Amino acid sequence: MQGLASLGFALVGCGRIARRHADLLAGGAVEGARLVAVCDTDVARARAFGERYNVPHFASADEMLERIGPSIDVLSILTPSGSHAALTIALAPHGKHIVVEKPMALTLTDADAMIRACDVAGVKLFVVKQNRFNRPVVKLREAFDAGRFGKLVMGTVRVRWRRDQSYYDQDGWRGTWAEDGGVFANQASHHVDLLEWFLGEPETVYAQARTALVDIETEDTGVAIVRFASGALGVIEATTAARPDNLEGSLSILGEKGTVEIAGFAVNEIRSWRFSDPQPDDASVMDTARSNPPDVYGFGHAHYLRNVVECIHHGGKALVDGLEGRKSLELISAIYESIFSGQEVRMRFRPTHSLLGRR
Incomplete structure (x- = not known):
C-alpha cells in the first residue's frame, strides 16, 4: 500500500465483535487502514469505546458522518444482525464503502435490497467471512x-x-x-x-x-x-x-x-491431510x-480487512462481496x-x- 492514502474506518456498533475490528484497525495490524471513529446508540458504550481507542465517539452514524464525514472511507456495520439491512440501505447513499459482519441480513429480501442500494450508490459491499x-x-x-x-x-x-x-x-x-x-x-x-x-x-x-x-x-x-x-x-x-x-x-x-x-x-x-497423489510439500x-487462536473468531479478520483495503485501492473483486455473502x-x-x-x-x-x- 506504499504511496496510497490510508483508509479511514468508522465502526457502527460497539458490541462484542467490534472490539476485534477496533483492536486490529487501531493497533496497526491492517496496513493501509486506520480507525477514525466509533458510534453506538448506547452512548455510554460508544464513549467507553472511543476512550479506549482514542478516537471520536458518537451516538449515531448520521451524527458521525455529519461531524467527520470527510475522514471516513469505510463504514463497518457491527450491530445486531437484524439491523444490518436497514443500516446498509440508509448509509450507502453517503458514498462510503461498507463492511458488514455476518450474516449480512436475516432475510433474502433484505440482502437483495442491500446489494441494490450499494450498486446504486456506487460503493462496495463486503461481507465478513474471515475464516x-x-x-x-x-x-x-x-x-x-x-x-x-x-x-x-x-x-x-x-x-x-x-x-x-x-x-x-x-x-x-x-x-x-x-x-x-x-x-x-x-x-x-x-x-x-x-x-x-x-x-x-x-x-x-x-x-x-x-x-x-x-x-x-x-x-x-x-x-x-x-x-x-x-x-x-x-x-x-x-x-x-x-x-x-x-x-x-x-x-x-x-x-x-x-x-x-x-x-x-x-x-x-x-487434523488430517491425505491424498492418493502425494506432493512434495x-x-x-x-x-x-x-x-489455537485467542477466541472463536480465529486469525482471519486481519487478512480479511487487508483484502478490503486492497480491493478499494486497486478495484479488484472482493473474495466475499454482497452476492457471495448472499x-x-x-x-x-x-x-x-x-x-x-x-x-x-x-x-x-x-x-x-x-x-x-x-x-
Whole structure:
C-alpha cells in the first residue's frame, strides 16, 4: 500500500465483535487502514469505546458522518444482525464503502435490497467471512483448486461451542428471531459458508433443531443434510450447548482422491491431510497451523480487512462481496424453512414457514 492514502474506518456498533475490528484497525495490524471513529446508540458504550481507542465517539452514524464525514472511507456495520439491512440501505447513499459482519441480513429480501442500494450508490459491499483466510483453509483451497480431490463425495462442518444463559442475557436481541436467529444463523454461519464454498451449489436441504439448554426463542442445537448439484452430500452439525467449554469448529472435505479435515475450535488446525497423489510439500502442511487462536473468531479478520483495503485501492473483486455473502444466507434460510415446515426444501424457494427475520 506504499504511496496510497490510508483508509479511514468508522465502526457502527460497539458490541462484542467490534472490539476485534477496533483492536486490529487501531493497533496497526491492517496496513493501509486506520480507525477514525466509533458510534453506538448506547452512548455510554460508544464513549467507553472511543476512550479506549482514542478516537471520536458518537451516538449515531448520521451524527458521525455529519461531524467527520470527510475522514471516513469505510463504514463497518457491527450491530445486531437484524439491523444490518436497514443500516446498509440508509448509509450507502453517503458514498462510503461498507463492511458488514455476518450474516449480512436475516432475510433474502433484505440482502437483495442491500446489494441494490450499494450498486446504486456506487460503493462496495463486503461481507465478513474471515475464516476463508485461515491458513489451513487457504491451503485446503489451493489443493481444491488444483483438482486434488477429484469427484467430491461429502463435506461436514461441526460447530460445538458453549454459549450459556449469561451470554444470551447480555443483550435483549440475542437468541431472538427478529434480530439474531439461532446457532445456524449466528455461530455456524461462517461454517455454512465454508461448506458451500467448497461443495458448490446446494440443491436441497433437510434440517431439524431444538432448544436444549438455554431459555431463548431460537435453537441452540441443530443438524442439517444438504444435497449439492455435484451429487456430494453435506452435513452441518451446530450447537452452542457444548459444556463445559468450547469443543470445536471443524470442516472436512472428502473426495475420491483425498480427504482433509481442519479442526481446532475456529477451523484453524489441520487434523488430517491425505491424498492418493502425494506432493512434495504435503509433509509440511500439517505444521502450517498448530496454535489455537485467542477466541472463536480465529486469525482471519486481519487478512480479511487487508483484502478490503486492497480491493478499494486497486478495484479488484472482493473474495466475499454482497452476492457471495448472499449464497450462504440462502442456504441458512432454507435450513430454517425446513426446520419450521418439517420438510425437505429445494433451493430457489420462497420462505413461508420460517420465523427468521420476522418482526
